[in-house]
Amino acid sequence: MNNKGKRYQTHNPNSTQQKPTAExxxxxxxxxxxxxxxxxxxxxxxxxxxxxxxxxxxxxxxxxxxxxxxxxxxxxxxxxxxxxxxxxxxxxxxxxxxxxxxxxxxxxxxxQGQYPFANQDPFELIIDYIAEEHNKNKHGELVVRFSGGVDSTCLLLAAIEVAGKDHVTAITWFDEKCSANNDRNTATALCNTLDVNHILFKLEPEDFFQEVNPTDHFCINSSMASEQAFKKERDFIFSQLGHEFIVLDGHGGDHLFLDPVPSVAFQHLIREKRFFKGFNIAATISKLTGSNLYQTLTQNRRQQNNETDQLSYFFNSQFLPRRGAEKPKSLAEEHLQAITQAIFQNSTSSTLNKFNNIIFPFTSQKIIEYALTQNPYSMFDESETRLPIKRAFRKKHPNILLRRDKGHITGAYQKALKFHQKDIIKKLRSSWMTQENIINMPNIENSINRSAMGFGGVEKNLLKIICASLIKNV
Structure with missing residues (x-):
């Protein structure tokens, strides 16, 4: 597919297909x-x-x-x-x-040139969208994937406002030996305060790194490794509720409100020789992240070098990309790209969802249009990120504290990797990627062994390589 060329724009918001012209x-x-x-x-x-x-x-x-x-x-x-x-x-x-x-x-x-929601309250827009979906689904149970973080807390309070606490259930994923266990503690405390039904879904090693059907995915992504866990989650919710439900997922909130703040926020200004403003923004990000100014200024370069080193470690040289994709040149471009990514990821999940019961309020049309009208520099200050949604939430719920950190399931992946270690290495050794000398199998084995022992987490590129080997008949 050629993504470059003369623009041919035909925009019809009421149709997904238009009649062909002559060419x-x-x-x-x-x-x-x-x-x-x-x-x-x-x-x-x-x-x-x-x-x-x-x-x-x-x-x-x-x-x-x-x-x-x-x-x-x-x-x-x-x-x-x-x-x-x-x-x-x-x-x-x-x-x-x-x-x-x-x-x-x-x-x-x-x-971006349209401003119907520019001055609206983003939390109220989320409530409106959930209410619309609730009505479409005949006022059934609302289930919120609830970590206790900013996005899921917003969804939980919005769901309660729409359906009432007796028709809302929060579900929290947890694993005792990873930071997602903090999710369980935070989520349980808030659900007790709100008197909301709360169910806990335990991550089991055997539910990760299972073979996937080729038609269950469009492209290689890390969610392939946990596909079985999502299937188990659906069955678990139904066993607890005994009737149909809608799942509210908060994915995309970090994209729309630029969390974490990308380094292009100050790099763009420095490139334009707006040095005073650029270094002020760098200092703001430094205070926000707790890093010193030098670390903040060099973080992007260090990340790029680490990414290049990882690719060189996992792949044989002839298969490495000759040049990376063009990076956003300004914070506005980065914001647009982040929104695009959220839309793509959530629409992929919605398209592949066999049960048609998962919605993503942060990538609903009104919220996307709201985010597009906001100045990306208004998304953060010296102490907080996601300022628009946090301010809107606090205006309505001043007594509910929003969690600053966020749990991760890296530990659960590592435990699962150890559980499936021999089988994964066997699959990779016999895969076409090894047979055609695409991947450096000795280095990959070393990385799998280190990750399985709990050292350094599970590297993103390693996870994608493993996911590629899980596809049946490939």
Whole structure:
């Protein structure tokens, strides 16, 4: 797919498909759809019916798999299937039938010129969206994935306002030997205070690193490693409630409100020779993160070097990317990219969701349009991030304390990696990636062994390589 070329813009918010012109086929996926459109890139047509049936006999594209493993794209429209690409919400796809080329363009920049929600209260917008979904689903039970962090606390209080506490359940994932255990403690305390039904879902090692069906995913991602855990979660909720429900997931809030604050916030200003402003922003981020100014100024370079070192350690040199994807040049561009990534990730989950009962309020249309109208520098100060949503929340719930930190399930991944260690190494040794000398298997084994012993966490690139080996028949 060619992502560069002359712009061909056709925007129709009321349709996901438009009639072809003599040489152009245009598909528009509106922001309100919340789902991906799956396209046959060979002819530019939408795959009708269930996409699983359309791609069942297609072969995985090994080139795309390698590219997805070695290049960190914030929102890739490619899949690991030959001739299949994705059109996210708020994007337009144009196929030139004569040249056999295609362009995918984002429509989010057009929304930035519209301000219907610029001065609205973001917490009230979340409440409105949950109320709409609650009505659509005949006022059923609302289940909130609840870590006790900022986003999930907002969703829990919004859900209570919409449905009442007797029709809301909070579910918290936990593992005793990782920082997600803090989630259980914080979440339990708040649910007791609010008198809300609270259920705990324990992470089990055997639920990670299971084989996945090829049609259960579009591209290589770390969620493949925990797919079985999400399936178990659905069964667990149903066993506790005994009736249908809607799951509210807070993913995307950090993207919309720029948490953590990216280093481009001061780099852009320094590049423009606005040195005083640039160093002031760097000092603000330094105070916010507790790092010294030198660490703050050099953090991005150190992260890039670490990423390059990781790729060189895991992959043989001929398969390494020649150059990285173009980075955002300003904080506004970074904000737009972060929003795009959240939309892509949540719409991917919604599209693949077999039960159609998970919603992501932070990537609903009104919240996205609100975020697009905000100055990204207003998202943080010297002591806090996500300022717009926190201020709106505190205005309504001044007595509820928002948690500053966030638990992680890295420890659960490490325990699961140790549990499946022999099987994972066996799969990788016999995989096409090893047979075709793409990956450096001795280095990967060393990294797996270190991670399984609890040293250094589970590296992102290692996790993606393992996920690629979990796909059946690939």
């Amino acid at each position: 152009k086929i245009v598909h528009v996926n509106p922001l309100s759809s919340c789902k991906l459109i799956v396209i046959n890139s060979n002819i530019g047509s939408i795959m009708s019916g269930k996409f699983e049936h359309s791609i069942f006999n297609k072969k995985p594209d090994r080139y795309q798999i390698i590219r997805q493993l070695t290049q960190d794209e914030p929102a890739s429209t490619s899949t690991y299937w030959q001739g299949v690409i994705l059109l996210p919400p708020s994007h337009t796809y144009t196929y030139d039938t004569k040249l056999k080329t295609s362009i995918i363009e984002s429509n989010l920049t057009h929304l």
